[in-house]
Amino acid sequence: MISEEQSTPENNILNAAKEIFQKKGMAAARMQEIADEAGINKAMLHYYYRSKELLFEAVFKSAFSMIAPQLNEIMNADTSVFEKIRNFSSNYISFVLKHPYLPNFIIQELNRNPDFVKNLIAEKNFPNISKFKQQVTEKVAEGVIRPITAEQLFINIMSLNIFPFIGAPLLKGFLNFDDEAYKKLMEKRKTEVSDFIINAIKI
Amino acid sequence: MISEEQSTPENNILNAAKEIFQKKGMAAARMQEIADEAGINKAMLHYYYRSKELLFEAVFKSAFSMIAPQLNEIMNADTSVFEKIRNFSSNYISFVLKHPYLPNFIIQELNRNPDFVKNLIAEKNFPNISKFKQQVTEKVAEGVIRPITAEQLFINIMSLNIFPFIGAPLLKGFLNFDDEAYKKLMEKRKTEVSDFIINAIKI
DNA sequence: ATATAGTTTAACCAAATGGTTGACAAATGT
DNA sequence: ACATTTGTCAACCATTTGGTTAAACTATAT
Numbered sequence: 001m002i003s004e005e006q007s008t009p010e011n012n013i014l015n016a017a018k019e020i021f022q023k024k025g026m027a028a029a030r031m032q033e034i035a036d037e038a039g040i041n042k043a044m045l046h047y048y049y050r051s052k053e054l055l056f057e058a059v060f061k062s063a064f065s066m067i068a069p070q071l072n073e074i075m076n077a078d079t080s081v082f083e084k085i086r087n088f089s090s091n092y093i094s095f096v097l098k099h100p101y102l103p104n105f106i107i108q109e110l111n112r113n114p115d116f117v118k119n120l121i122a123e124k125n126f127p128n129i130s131k132f133k134q135q136v137t138e139k140v141a142e143g144v145i146r147p148i149t150a151e152q153l154f155i156n157i158m159s160l161n162i163f164p165f166i167g168a169p170l171l172k173g174f175l176n177f178d179d180e181a182y183k184k185l186m187e188k189r190k191t192e193v194s195d196f197i198i199n200a201i202k203i
Numbered sequence: 204m205i206s207e208e209q210s211t212p213e214n215n216i217l218n219a220a221k222e223i224f225q226k227k228g229m230a231a232a233r234m235q236e237i238a239d240e241a242g243i244n245k246a247m248l249h250y251y252y253r254s255k256e257l258l259f260e261a262v263f264k265s266a267f268s269m270i271a272p273q274l275n276e277i278m279n280a281d282t283s284v285f286e287k288i289r290n291f292s293s294n295y296i297s298f299v300l301k302h303p304y305l306p307n308f309i310i311q312e313l314n315r316n317p318d319f320v321k322n323l324i325a326e327k328n329f330p331n332i333s334k335f336k337q338q339v340t341e342k343v344a345e346g347v348i349r350p351i352t353a354e355q356l357f358i359n360i361m362s363l364n365i366f367p368f369i370g371a372p373l374l375k376g377f378l379n380f381d382d383e384a385y386k387k388l389m390e391k392r393k394t395e396v397s398d399f400i401i402n403a404i405k406i
Numbered sequence: 407a408t409a410t411a412g413t414t415t416a417a418c419c420a421a422a423t424g425g426t427t428g429a430c431a432a433a434t435g436t
Numbered sequence: 437a438c439a440t441t442t443g444t445c446a447a448c449c450a451t452t453t454g455g456t457t458a459a460a461c462t463a464t465a466t
Contacts, residue, residue: 200403
Protein backbone atom coordinates (compact mmCIF):
# COMPACT_ATOMS: atom_id res chain seq x y z
CA MET A 1 0.00 0.00 0.00
CA ILE A 2 1.52 3.27 -1.15
CA SER A 3 0.52 6.06 1.17
CA GLU A 4 3.13 8.70 0.49
CA GLU A 5 1.80 12.09 1.49
CA GLN A 6 0.72 13.50 -1.87
CA SER A 7 0.86 17.17 -2.66
CA THR A 8 -2.66 17.69 -3.96
CA PRO A 9 -4.50 20.92 -3.15
CA GLU A 10 -6.81 18.96 -0.85
CA ASN A 11 -3.83 17.69 1.10
CA ASN A 12 -2.19 21.05 1.17
CA ILE A 13 -5.34 22.59 2.62
CA LEU A 14 -5.82 19.75 5.07
CA ASN A 15 -2.32 20.17 6.43
CA ALA A 16 -2.71 23.90 6.83
CA ALA A 17 -6.06 23.37 8.52
CA LYS A 18 -4.54 20.81 10.87
CA GLU A 19 -1.89 23.28 11.89
CA ILE A 20 -4.38 26.03 12.70
CA PHE A 21 -7.23 23.95 14.14
CA GLN A 22 -4.92 21.99 16.40
CA LYS A 23 -3.23 25.09 17.75
CA LYS A 24 -6.35 27.17 18.27
CA GLY A 25 -9.32 24.84 18.33
CA MET A 26 -12.40 25.00 16.13
CA ALA A 27 -13.90 28.18 17.55
CA ALA A 28 -10.78 30.35 17.55
CA ALA A 29 -9.50 29.18 14.16
CA ARG A 30 -10.12 31.56 11.26
CA MET A 31 -10.69 30.47 7.69
CA GLN A 32 -8.52 33.34 6.47
CA GLU A 33 -5.66 32.14 8.65
CA ILE A 34 -5.92 28.65 7.24
CA ALA A 35 -5.91 30.07 3.72
CA ASP A 36 -2.80 32.11 4.50
CA GLU A 37 -1.10 29.08 6.00
CA ALA A 38 -1.89 27.12 2.84
CA GLY A 39 -0.82 30.04 0.65
CA ILE A 40 -4.09 30.19 -1.24
CA ASN A 41 -7.25 32.24 -1.56
CA LYS A 42 -9.94 31.85 1.06
CA ALA A 43 -12.48 30.86 -1.59
CA MET A 44 -10.45 27.74 -2.34
CA LEU A 45 -11.18 26.40 1.12
CA HIS A 46 -14.87 26.46 0.29
CA TYR A 47 -14.26 25.07 -3.15
CA TYR A 48 -12.56 21.93 -1.83
CA TYR A 49 -14.32 21.63 1.53
CA ARG A 50 -17.73 23.19 1.55
CA SER A 51 -17.69 24.81 4.97
CA LYS A 52 -15.63 25.36 8.08
CA GLU A 53 -17.56 22.59 9.78
CA LEU A 54 -16.74 20.07 7.05
CA LEU A 55 -13.10 21.10 6.89
CA PHE A 56 -12.93 20.70 10.62
CA GLU A 57 -14.46 17.25 10.45
CA ALA A 58 -11.90 16.19 7.87
CA VAL A 59 -9.10 17.43 10.10
CA PHE A 60 -10.53 15.76 13.16
CA LYS A 61 -11.01 12.40 11.51
CA SER A 62 -7.55 12.54 10.04
CA ALA A 63 -6.11 13.36 13.45
CA PHE A 64 -8.05 10.63 15.18
CA SER A 65 -7.01 8.08 12.60
CA MET A 66 -3.38 8.82 13.41
CA ILE A 67 -3.87 7.58 16.95
CA ALA A 68 -6.67 5.04 16.99
CA PRO A 69 -5.10 2.30 14.84
CA GLN A 70 -1.95 2.34 16.96
CA LEU A 71 -3.94 1.72 20.09
CA ASN A 72 -6.05 -0.91 18.40
CA GLU A 73 -3.09 -2.78 17.06
CA ILE A 74 -1.25 -2.91 20.33
CA MET A 75 -4.28 -3.89 22.38
CA ASN A 76 -5.22 -6.72 20.03
CA ALA A 77 -1.73 -8.04 19.42
CA ASP A 78 -0.77 -11.53 20.44
CA THR A 79 1.31 -10.32 23.37
CA SER A 80 1.08 -10.40 27.15
CA VAL A 81 -0.57 -7.71 29.27
CA PHE A 82 2.82 -6.45 30.43
CA GLU A 83 4.12 -6.24 26.88
CA LYS A 84 1.04 -4.32 25.82
CA ILE A 85 1.62 -1.81 28.57
CA ARG A 86 5.28 -1.46 27.58
CA ASN A 87 4.53 -1.18 23.88
CA PHE A 88 1.77 1.34 24.24
CA SER A 89 3.69 3.61 26.59
CA SER A 90 6.87 3.70 24.56
CA ASN A 91 5.01 3.92 21.27
CA TYR A 92 2.55 6.57 22.29
CA ILE A 93 5.03 8.89 23.98
CA SER A 94 7.39 8.73 20.99
CA PHE A 95 4.52 9.54 18.69
CA VAL A 96 3.19 12.48 20.66
CA LEU A 97 6.62 14.02 21.09
CA LYS A 98 6.44 14.44 17.31
CA HIS A 99 2.84 15.71 17.29
CA PRO A 100 2.51 17.74 20.45
CA TYR A 101 -0.83 19.40 19.66
CA LEU A 102 -2.69 16.23 18.77
CA PRO A 103 -3.91 14.85 22.10
CA ASN A 104 -5.10 18.17 23.40
CA PHE A 105 -6.92 18.85 20.16
CA ILE A 106 -8.79 15.57 20.20
CA ILE A 107 -9.68 15.69 23.87
CA GLN A 108 -10.75 19.30 23.69
CA GLU A 109 -13.04 18.90 20.72
CA LEU A 110 -14.60 15.76 22.14
CA ASN A 111 -15.43 17.68 25.27
CA ARG A 112 -16.96 20.44 23.20
CA ASN A 113 -19.16 17.96 21.45
CA PRO A 114 -19.37 14.59 23.21
CA ASP A 115 -21.81 13.21 20.64
CA PHE A 116 -18.96 13.23 18.17
CA VAL A 117 -17.71 10.03 19.77
CA LYS A 118 -20.70 8.16 18.40
CA ASN A 119 -19.56 8.92 14.85
CA LEU A 120 -16.11 7.65 15.63
CA ILE A 121 -17.32 4.42 17.17
CA ALA A 122 -19.15 3.55 13.97
CA GLU A 123 -15.94 3.80 11.99
CA LYS A 124 -13.75 0.79 11.35
CA ASN A 125 -10.55 0.74 13.38
CA PHE A 126 -12.21 2.27 16.39
CA PRO A 127 -10.19 0.79 19.25
CA ASN A 128 -11.61 -2.38 20.67
CA ILE A 129 -10.22 -3.43 24.02
CA SER A 130 -12.14 -6.65 24.64
CA LYS A 131 -9.09 -8.84 24.16
CA PHE A 132 -7.12 -6.75 26.63
CA LYS A 133 -10.00 -6.92 29.10
CA GLN A 134 -10.12 -10.66 28.82
CA GLN A 135 -6.39 -11.01 29.35
CA VAL A 136 -6.46 -8.84 32.46
CA THR A 137 -9.40 -10.66 33.97
CA GLU A 138 -7.62 -13.94 33.33
CA LYS A 139 -4.36 -12.86 34.92
CA VAL A 140 -6.15 -11.50 37.96
CA ALA A 141 -7.96 -14.81 38.35
CA GLU A 142 -4.66 -16.66 38.06
CA GLY A 143 -3.26 -14.48 40.81
CA VAL A 144 -0.48 -13.18 38.61
CA ILE A 145 -1.49 -9.55 38.94
CA ARG A 146 -3.18 -7.75 41.79
CA PRO A 147 -6.97 -7.52 41.72
CA ILE A 148 -8.00 -4.64 39.48
CA THR A 149 -10.70 -4.30 36.87
CA ALA A 150 -9.50 -4.08 33.30
CA GLU A 151 -11.36 -0.78 32.96
CA GLN A 152 -9.54 0.90 35.83
CA LEU A 153 -6.22 -0.41 34.57
CA PHE A 154 -6.97 0.85 31.10
CA ILE A 155 -7.89 4.29 32.42
CA ASN A 156 -4.65 4.36 34.38
CA ILE A 157 -2.57 3.49 31.34
CA MET A 158 -4.22 6.17 29.25
CA SER A 159 -3.98 8.76 32.02
CA LEU A 160 -0.29 8.23 32.70
CA ASN A 161 0.59 8.43 29.03
CA ILE A 162 -1.69 11.18 27.77
CA PHE A 163 -2.08 13.65 30.60
CA PRO A 164 1.56 14.72 30.85
CA PHE A 165 1.19 16.20 27.37
CA ILE A 166 -2.21 17.77 27.80
CA GLY A 167 -1.34 19.17 31.18
CA ALA A 168 2.15 20.25 30.18
CA PRO A 169 1.73 24.00 30.74
CA LEU A 170 0.32 23.43 34.21
CA LEU A 171 2.86 20.77 35.18
CA LYS A 172 5.74 22.86 33.91
CA GLY A 173 4.51 25.61 36.20
CA PHE A 174 4.15 23.38 39.25
CA LEU A 175 7.56 21.79 38.70
CA ASN A 176 9.22 25.00 37.58
CA PHE A 177 10.66 23.28 34.51
CA ASP A 178 11.46 24.87 31.17
CA ASP A 179 10.54 23.28 27.84
CA GLU A 180 13.77 21.39 27.45
CA ALA A 181 13.85 19.96 30.96
CA TYR A 182 10.24 18.90 30.57
CA LYS A 183 10.92 17.19 27.28
CA LYS A 184 13.70 15.20 28.91
CA LEU A 185 11.25 14.07 31.58
CA MET A 186 8.94 12.87 28.83
CA GLU A 187 11.72 10.93 27.16
CA LYS A 188 12.37 9.11 30.40
CA ARG A 189 8.71 8.30 30.75
CA LYS A 190 8.84 6.06 27.69
CA THR A 191 10.09 3.34 30.03
CA GLU A 192 9.30 4.75 33.48
CA VAL A 193 5.55 4.81 32.93
CA SER A 194 5.36 1.12 32.12
CA ASP A 195 7.66 0.25 35.03
CA PHE A 196 5.38 2.23 37.31
CA ILE A 197 2.24 0.50 36.08
CA ILE A 198 3.76 -2.96 36.18
CA ASN A 199 5.06 -2.40 39.70
CA ALA A 200 1.58 -1.36 40.71
CA ILE A 201 -0.09 -4.55 39.51
CA LYS A 202 2.60 -7.23 39.67
CA ILE A 203 2.45 -9.45 42.72
CA MET B 204 -13.54 34.57 57.84
CA ILE B 205 -17.03 34.85 56.39
CA SER B 206 -17.00 33.87 52.74
CA GLU B 207 -20.64 33.18 52.04
CA GLU B 208 -21.33 33.53 48.33
CA GLN B 209 -22.82 37.01 48.15
CA SER B 210 -25.46 37.94 45.63
CA THR B 211 -23.93 41.13 44.25
CA PRO B 212 -24.29 41.90 40.54
CA GLU B 213 -20.55 41.21 40.10
CA ASN B 214 -20.99 37.77 41.57
CA ASN B 215 -24.09 37.09 39.57
CA ILE B 216 -22.24 37.96 36.37
CA LEU B 217 -19.18 36.00 37.39
CA ASN B 218 -21.23 32.88 37.99
CA ALA B 219 -23.01 33.18 34.69
CA ALA B 220 -19.69 33.76 32.95
CA LYS B 221 -18.21 30.71 34.66
CA GLU B 222 -21.05 28.58 33.41
CA ILE B 223 -20.64 29.68 29.81
CA PHE B 224 -16.87 30.01 29.63
CA GLN B 225 -16.29 26.65 31.24
CA LYS B 226 -18.70 24.88 28.94
CA LYS B 227 -17.60 26.51 25.70
CA GLY B 228 -14.16 28.00 26.24
CA MET B 229 -13.11 31.60 25.70
CA ALA B 230 -13.36 31.64 21.92
CA ALA B 231 -16.77 30.02 21.56
CA ALA B 232 -18.41 31.85 24.45
CA ARG B 233 -20.66 34.77 23.52
CA MET B 234 -21.15 37.86 25.63
CA GLN B 235 -24.87 37.83 24.81
CA GLU B 236 -25.14 34.29 26.09
CA ILE B 237 -23.48 35.24 29.35
CA ALA B 238 -25.84 38.19 29.70
CA ASP B 239 -28.84 35.94 29.09
CA GLU B 240 -27.55 33.43 31.63
CA ALA B 241 -27.18 36.24 34.17
CA GLY B 242 -30.59 37.66 33.25
CA ILE B 243 -29.25 41.12 32.50
CA ASN B 244 -28.47 43.42 29.62
CA LYS B 245 -25.29 42.90 27.65
CA ALA B 246 -24.13 46.43 28.45
CA MET B 247 -23.97 45.49 32.12
CA LEU B 248 -21.21 43.02 31.42
CA HIS B 249 -19.08 45.86 30.13
CA TYR B 250 -20.12 48.11 32.96
CA TYR B 251 -18.85 45.73 35.63
CA TYR B 252 -16.04 44.05 33.69
CA ARG B 253 -14.64 46.21 30.93
CA SER B 254 -14.17 43.61 28.24
CA LYS B 255 -14.59 39.96 27.38
CA GLU B 256 -10.90 39.44 28.03
CA LEU B 257 -11.10 40.90 31.54
CA LEU B 258 -14.26 38.99 32.37
CA PHE B 259 -12.55 35.87 31.21
CA GLU B 260 -9.51 36.57 33.37
CA ALA B 261 -11.73 37.01 36.40
CA VAL B 262 -13.42 33.70 35.70
CA PHE B 263 -10.15 31.94 35.13
CA LYS B 264 -8.54 33.21 38.30
CA SER B 265 -11.61 32.35 40.30
CA ALA B 266 -11.61 28.85 38.84
CA PHE B 267 -7.94 28.34 39.47
CA SER B 268 -8.24 29.55 43.02
CA MET B 269 -10.81 26.84 43.67
CA ILE B 270 -8.22 24.16 42.98
CA ALA B 271 -4.78 25.54 43.79
CA PRO B 272 -5.16 26.07 47.55
CA GLN B 273 -6.42 22.51 47.99
CA LEU B 274 -3.35 21.12 46.30
CA ASN B 275 -1.08 23.46 48.20
CA GLU B 276 -2.58 22.59 51.54
CA ILE B 277 -2.34 18.87 51.07
CA MET B 278 1.19 18.93 49.67
CA ASN B 279 2.50 21.07 52.52
CA ALA B 280 0.64 19.36 55.32
CA ASP B 281 2.50 17.63 58.12
CA THR B 282 1.64 14.18 56.81
CA SER B 283 3.47 11.28 55.20
CA VAL B 284 3.91 10.84 51.46
CA PHE B 285 1.35 8.05 51.42
CA GLU B 286 -1.17 10.13 53.31
CA LYS B 287 -0.68 12.98 50.88
CA ILE B 288 -1.38 10.69 47.98
CA ARG B 289 -4.50 9.35 49.68
CA ASN B 290 -5.75 12.77 50.70
CA PHE B 291 -5.22 14.37 47.34
CA SER B 292 -6.86 11.57 45.37
CA SER B 293 -9.94 11.31 47.52
CA ASN B 294 -10.23 15.06 47.92
CA TYR B 295 -9.70 15.98 44.30
CA ILE B 296 -12.02 13.39 42.83
CA SER B 297 -14.82 14.36 45.22
CA PHE B 298 -14.34 17.99 44.31
CA VAL B 299 -14.33 17.49 40.56
CA LEU B 300 -17.40 15.26 40.62
CA LYS B 301 -19.16 18.43 41.79
CA HIS B 302 -17.46 20.71 39.23
CA PRO B 303 -17.10 18.59 36.14
CA TYR B 304 -16.15 21.36 33.69
CA LEU B 305 -13.38 22.85 35.81
CA PRO B 306 -10.29 20.78 34.99
CA ASN B 307 -10.88 20.78 31.28
CA PHE B 308 -11.46 24.51 31.30
CA ILE B 309 -8.21 25.27 33.10
CA ILE B 310 -6.10 22.87 31.07
CA GLN B 311 -7.60 24.00 27.82
CA GLU B 312 -7.08 27.69 28.39
CA LEU B 313 -3.54 27.18 29.63
CA ASN B 314 -2.77 25.35 26.42
CA ARG B 315 -4.26 28.18 24.43
CA ASN B 316 -2.04 30.66 26.19
CA PRO B 317 0.87 29.04 28.06
CA ASP B 318 2.22 32.41 29.18
CA PHE B 319 -0.78 32.69 31.44
CA VAL B 320 0.96 30.35 33.85
CA LYS B 321 3.51 33.04 34.63
CA ASN B 322 0.75 35.27 35.99
CA LEU B 323 -0.51 32.47 38.18
CA ILE B 324 2.90 31.64 39.59
CA ALA B 325 3.28 35.19 40.83
CA GLU B 326 0.09 34.91 42.84
CA LYS B 327 0.11 33.84 46.46
CA ASN B 328 -1.17 30.33 47.04
CA PHE B 329 0.36 29.04 43.84
CA PRO B 330 1.09 25.42 44.70
CA ASN B 331 4.55 24.80 46.03
CA ILE B 332 5.66 21.20 46.06
CA SER B 333 9.14 21.52 47.54
CA LYS B 334 8.17 19.87 50.82
CA PHE B 335 6.65 16.94 48.96
CA LYS B 336 9.76 16.66 46.81
CA GLN B 337 11.96 16.58 49.86
CA GLN B 338 9.86 13.91 51.55
CA VAL B 339 9.94 11.69 48.48
CA THR B 340 13.69 12.03 48.02
CA GLU B 341 14.15 11.18 51.69
CA LYS B 342 11.98 8.07 51.57
CA VAL B 343 13.69 6.85 48.43
CA ALA B 344 17.07 7.28 50.12
CA GLU B 345 15.80 5.37 53.16
CA GLY B 346 14.74 2.57 50.86
CA VAL B 347 11.12 2.80 51.97
CA ILE B 348 9.80 3.49 48.47
CA ARG B 349 11.11 2.41 45.11
CA PRO B 350 13.51 4.70 43.31
CA ILE B 351 11.53 7.41 41.52
CA THR B 352 12.05 11.12 41.18
CA ALA B 353 9.56 13.29 43.01
CA GLU B 354 8.72 14.98 39.72
CA GLN B 355 7.73 11.77 37.97
CA LEU B 356 5.70 10.68 40.97
CA PHE B 357 3.97 14.04 41.09
CA ILE B 358 3.11 13.86 37.40
CA ASN B 359 1.73 10.37 37.92
CA ILE B 360 -0.48 11.49 40.78
CA MET B 361 -1.85 14.39 38.81
CA SER B 362 -2.36 12.30 35.68
CA LEU B 363 -4.25 9.51 37.41
CA ASN B 364 -6.55 11.93 39.17
CA ILE B 365 -7.18 14.57 36.53
CA PHE B 366 -7.16 12.78 33.19
CA PRO B 367 -10.15 10.53 33.78
CA PHE B 368 -12.29 13.67 33.89
CA ILE B 369 -10.73 15.51 31.00
CA GLY B 370 -10.69 12.42 28.84
CA ALA B 371 -14.14 11.27 29.91
CA PRO B 372 -15.84 11.42 26.49
CA LEU B 373 -13.04 9.44 24.89
CA LEU B 374 -12.76 6.91 27.70
CA LYS B 375 -16.52 6.41 27.81
CA GLY B 376 -16.29 5.59 24.11
CA PHE B 377 -13.44 3.14 24.47
CA LEU B 378 -15.03 1.40 27.44
CA ASN B 379 -18.55 1.63 26.05
CA PHE B 380 -19.84 3.05 29.33
CA ASP B 381 -22.76 5.41 29.80
CA ASP B 382 -22.62 8.46 32.07
CA GLU B 383 -23.89 6.67 35.14
CA ALA B 384 -21.58 3.68 34.84
CA TYR B 385 -18.67 6.02 34.30
CA LYS B 386 -19.54 8.08 37.35
CA LYS B 387 -19.54 4.92 39.45
CA LEU B 388 -16.05 4.13 38.18
CA MET B 389 -14.96 7.59 39.29
CA GLU B 390 -16.42 7.09 42.73
CA LYS B 391 -14.40 3.92 43.12
CA ARG B 392 -11.27 5.73 42.03
CA LYS B 393 -11.36 7.88 45.18
CA THR B 394 -9.57 5.01 46.91
CA GLU B 395 -8.38 2.87 44.00
CA VAL B 396 -6.11 5.54 42.56
CA SER B 397 -4.14 5.92 45.77
CA ASP B 398 -3.93 2.15 46.24
CA PHE B 399 -2.58 1.88 42.72
CA ILE B 400 0.07 4.55 43.27
CA ILE B 401 1.12 3.24 46.64
CA ASN B 402 1.43 -0.29 45.28
CA ALA B 403 3.62 1.06 42.52
CA ILE B 404 6.12 2.70 44.86
CA LYS B 405 5.95 0.72 48.10
CA ILE B 406 8.71 -1.86 48.52
C1' DA C 407 -8.35 26.00 -33.13
C1' DT C 408 -12.29 25.62 -30.24
C1' DA C 409 -15.39 24.03 -26.86
C1' DT C 410 -15.61 22.23 -22.25
C1' DA C 411 -14.68 21.33 -17.72
C1' DG C 412 -12.02 22.32 -13.77
C1' DT C 413 -9.37 25.80 -10.97
C1' DT C 414 -8.21 30.38 -8.96
C1' DT C 415 -8.96 35.04 -7.64
C1' DA C 416 -10.66 39.75 -6.14
C1' DA C 417 -14.55 41.83 -4.78
C1' DC C 418 -18.58 41.40 -2.39
C1' DC C 419 -22.40 40.16 1.16
C1' DA C 420 -25.20 39.19 5.20
C1' DA C 421 -24.94 37.89 9.76
C1' DA C 422 -22.81 37.90 14.07
C1' DT C 423 -20.03 39.94 17.57
C1' DG C 424 -17.69 42.85 21.05
C1' DG C 425 -18.32 47.12 22.46
C1' DT C 426 -20.48 52.10 22.96
C1' DT C 427 -23.89 55.75 23.70
C1' DG C 428 -27.29 58.56 25.54
C1' DA C 429 -31.39 58.58 27.85
C1' DC C 430 -33.56 57.20 31.98
C1' DA C 431 -34.23 55.27 36.72
C1' DA C 432 -32.73 54.34 41.43
C1' DA C 433 -30.05 55.23 45.24
C1' DT C 434 -27.36 58.33 48.08
C1' DG C 435 -25.77 62.32 50.23
C1' DT C 436 -26.72 67.14 51.74
C1' DA D 437 -36.43 68.90 48.42
C1' DC D 438 -32.59 68.68 45.36
C1' DA D 439 -28.31 67.46 43.27
C1' DT D 440 -25.14 63.89 42.30
C1' DT D 441 -23.58 59.57 41.75
C1' DT D 442 -24.52 54.79 40.47
C1' DG D 443 -27.00 51.34 37.92
C1' DT D 444 -29.84 49.69 33.83
C1' DC D 445 -31.41 49.44 29.25
C1' DA D 446 -32.62 49.70 24.13
C1' DA D 447 -30.66 51.11 20.21
C1' DC D 448 -26.68 51.66 17.70
C1' DC D 449 -21.84 51.05 15.63
C1' DA D 450 -17.55 49.27 13.54
C1' DT D 451 -15.32 45.24 12.62
C1' DT D 452 -14.85 40.55 11.84
C1' DT D 453 -16.28 36.35 9.92
C1' DG D 454 -17.95 32.49 7.12
C1' DG D 455 -19.46 32.20 2.84
C1' DT D 456 -20.70 33.63 -2.32
C1' DT D 457 -20.21 35.32 -7.02
C1' DA D 458 -18.85 36.31 -11.41
C1' DA D 459 -15.18 36.77 -14.14
C1' DA D 460 -10.65 35.09 -15.61
C1' DC D 461 -7.35 31.57 -16.27
C1' DT D 462 -5.71 26.71 -17.26
C1' DA D 463 -5.79 22.28 -18.90
C1' DT D 464 -7.91 18.74 -21.61
C1' DA D 465 -10.46 16.67 -25.09
C1' DT D 466 -12.24 16.86 -29.82
